[in-house]
Amino acid sequence: MAKKSNKKIVDILNIDRAYELAAIIQYMGHHYEVEGMESPPLADEFKKSAMDEMKHAEDLGERIVYLGGVPMQKPTAIKRGGSSVKMVKDDLEIEYKAIKRYKEHIKLCDKLGDTTTRRMLEEILAEEEDHANTWEGILKKR
Ligand SMILES: [Fe+2]
Numbered sequence: 001m002a003k004k005s006n007k008k009i010v011d012i013l014n015i016d017r018a019y020e021l022a023a024i025i026q027y028m029g030h031h032y033e034v035e036g037m038e039s040p041p042l043a044d045e046f047k048k049s050a051m052d053e054m055k056h057a058e059d060l061g062e063r064i065v066y067l068g069g070v071p072m073q074k075p076t077a078i079k080r081g082g083s084s085v086k087m088v089k090d091d092l093e094i095e096y097k098a099i100k101r102y103k104e105h106i107k108l109c110d111k112l113g114d115t116t117t118r119r120m121l122e123e124i125l126a127e128e129e130d131h132a133n134t135w136e137g138i139l140k141k142r
């Protein structure tokens with residue numbers, strides 16, 4: 001692959017990584033904040049999501065290094081606290097944004113001919129859709 005397209009891909013992966021780092025911190029926060037307010041299943045869902053996002057941040061970081069870039073260490077904005085419903089709504093919002101962003105980045109990887117990165121992003125996207133689905137399900141029951 002040409003160097004120029006590597007740079008473009010490193011840049012988009014670093015944007016994704018910054019959002020993943022924020023998602024990790026937001027979910028970990030919600031995991032601790034919801035304790036005592038709600039039944040253990042919601043706290044467990046927050047914890048599981050934090051760990052999924054950690055895996056995404058790591059996969060992105062490894063791919064960035066492979067492509068000759070430096071992985072982003074700085075998260076984007078993080079929301080915290082409030083009622084458990086607010087937490088779930090805030091989390092659903094970041095998942096919707098992630099889904100939109102990954103879909104765009106998958107198209108870009110396709111255009112630039114980077115099949116490996118595209119496939120990695122497709123796997124991450126499937127998990128973000130799964131997260132969104134979990135929060136949608138919880139909100140429907142409220
Ligand atoms: Fe993620």
Ligand SMILES: [Fe+2]
Pocket residue numbers: 023049053095098127128131
């Ligand atoms: Fe997610």
